[in-house]
Amino acid sequence: MKHYDDNFAHDNLPPLDLQPNYITGNSDFEFAENLNCVEYLLDRHIKEGNGNAIAMQTFDSTWTYNDLYEKANQIANVLVDDLSFVSGNRVLIRSANNLMYVACWFGILKAGGIAVATMPLLREKELTVIADNAKISHAFCDYRLEDELLAVKSSYLKHIVSFDGTEKNPKKLETLIVNKPTTFKNYPAKSDSVAIIGFTSGTTGKPKMTAHYHKDMLAICEAFPKYSLQPNAKDVFIGSPPLGFTFGLGGLVLFPFYYGASSFLMEKPSADDMLKAIQDYKITICFTAPTAWRILTTKVADYNIASLRKCVSAGETLPEKVWDDWYNATGLKIIDGIGATELLHIFISSNEDTMRKGATGLPIRGYEAKIVDAQGNNAPVGEEGRLAVRGITGCKYLANEERQQKYVENGWNITGDVFRKDEDGYYWFVARGDDMIISSGYNISAIEVENVLLMHDAVEECAVTGIPDEDRGMLVCAHIVLKDKSKASDSFTKEIQDWFKASAAPYKYPRKVCYLDALPKTETGKIQRFKLKNTAQA
Structure with missing residues (x-):
């Protein structure tokens, strides 16, 4: 089935035999074949007479559902009328969280586009990789962040339209929408038409582009x-x-x-x-x-x-x-x-x-899970293993069958996390697959060591990594932010190590301790452990 005039996303979906098995049969998660998710998420509220209800607020602005509806319709009209847009084009959004961002997201889907939302901290090199791999043709960008995007050299990116997320200084997008109709006939998408492409991690080499359908936008809400x-x-x-x-x-x-x-x-x-x-x-x-x-x-x-x-x-x-x-x-x-x-x-x-x-x-x-060993066999209760999940959504990497085959095994999504399941069916996180530390034959969870260290009154934050060691294979290395940074010293390291050995299994104690002013983090709050590993080994 041809979903769009520009069918790039669907042409690059993994074949069905490489996709996970999906859970079906629950009417809560079933949607009509003809579905543009915007009609339920946004337009429905206008049709039901709730357009004056508040949809979004900031410290400076308040938009009703009707405000958002009209702005999204105007943006969709701009795409179709002024920007040589055709259905299925990928449209990048570059902005911090603000009201215009959301209007752009809905406008893209209304027009039949595929939204590619990006993190504000990405730079020219990363944005170029995204633009090239997803063949991005259009971008909406907050003018305060446009320098890095304007530096992108991609043969696919033809239209960069700036806006002002503060709503105080009209830019190109605000100028274009002034005289546009506040109504728009939504693109007749299918429930399994691609709505968004998400990039899972930075963007060097061949990135991982995950596709999700219009029905997925609604299914997760149930x-x-x-x-x-x-x-x-x-x-x-x-x-x-x-x-x-x-x-x-x-x-x-x-x-x-x-x-x-x-x-x-x-x-x-x-x-x-x-x-x-x-x-x-x-x-x-x-x-x-x-x-x-x-x-x-x-x-x-x-x-x-x-x-x-x-x-x-x-x-x-x-x-x-x-x-x-x-x-x-x-x-x-x-x-x-x-x-x-x-x-x-x-x-x-x-x-x-x-x-x-x-x-x-x-x-x-909508989901089920299990713990499996390296061969894909079910692990006994209480035993650590790989987390496998399947449900109403699942992994669909675009143009990356090699990675798809690694993420999906026997119809299950293998998340890369190590978990254990107790006798009551509860799942307990152990570590990311690459955060298990094997030292002198012991399997040590970095997260478990961190949880112990956080109990020490002097520790503000910490992150634990493994570093290579000739004798033990790996050493447990703790990167610690102290509440009182003046305490950092060799003698204090000995104090923390002795305290740890008295509080938990001694073989897990951090044999190396590094004191930092702050832990490196992504914009989503995740600790960048690879940077810590590099620092510890330097």
Whole structure:
């Protein structure tokens, strides 16, 4: 079936025999064959008479659903009328989280385009790789970030249209939409037409482009939020993840709009600004990463967050100490979860009734999981192994069959994480596959060592990596940020090591300790362990 005039995405999907098996048969996850997801996420609210309801807010602006609807329609008209756009073209968005970003995202899908959202911190080299590999023809870019994009030398990128995310200085896009109609006939997409392409990790060499369908945008809204959040139209969502990260797209756009709720967006979500927004705008649901929950805990006493009812953590595993400290400070339980760009959003998590502290949780509605060994056999209960998942969404790498064959085995998505499953069916995170440290024959989880170190009163943050060692194979190396950085010394290292050996299995103790002013992190809050490994070995 030809879905678009420019059928690049569909022509490069992996063949069906290399795709995972999908769970079917539940009417909650079944959608009409003719489906443009924008019609349910946005247009429906206008048709049902709720256009004046608030859709999005910032500290400076408020847009109703009707405001967003009209702006998205105007942007779709610009694409079709002024920019030589044809259906199926890939359109890149480069911006921090703001209202115009969301309008562009909806406008692209309305016109029959495929949205390629990117992280604001990407630079010219990375953007070039994205443009070349996804054959990006158009880009909408906040003018404050356009220098790096304008430097991209790609034969595919023909149209770069700037806008102002602050809404104060009209740029090319604002000028183009002034006289455009506020109505638009949405492109007649199919439920299995590609809606977005997500890039899973940077972008050197051949990147991993994951495709997701229009039906996937809606299906995940019936999964995690219904299982863990029970959202309604009165909810107000907030979060720190960039919209270029599917964790952020789901938590700040798809979920709130699916349920007719609203979203509060911040370009630079500091802890104080997040807490002020929760207090002043009566936020009810918050998405952020474990590192941010830790910082929020230290400041929460200065704000009234009584409106907050659900707290979600993903991106990295949630240390028990962070969970305990937040709960002791607020009485709120953080919902941990694991997701992947390949599966679009969270697939193992918990809710108020099923939560077990320290565990990632249970497979949510729409998904199932198991632990397998290196040969793909089911691992015994309690034994560590590779996490395998399948469900309503799954990995569809574009133009990368070699990587597709590694990620999908026997119909299951192999996420690259090491987990164990207990006798009650709960899944416990052990490590990323490449974060297991094998030292003198012992398998040591970097995450487990970190959880112990975080219990020390002097430790602010830490990350653990393995470094090569001639005698032991690998050594456990702890990269520590101290609350009082003046304490860093050889004698203090000995104190921490002795404390660790008295608190946990001695063979796991960090034989090398490096003190840092801050841990290197991505914009999504993930610790960049490869940088730490390079530093430790230098």
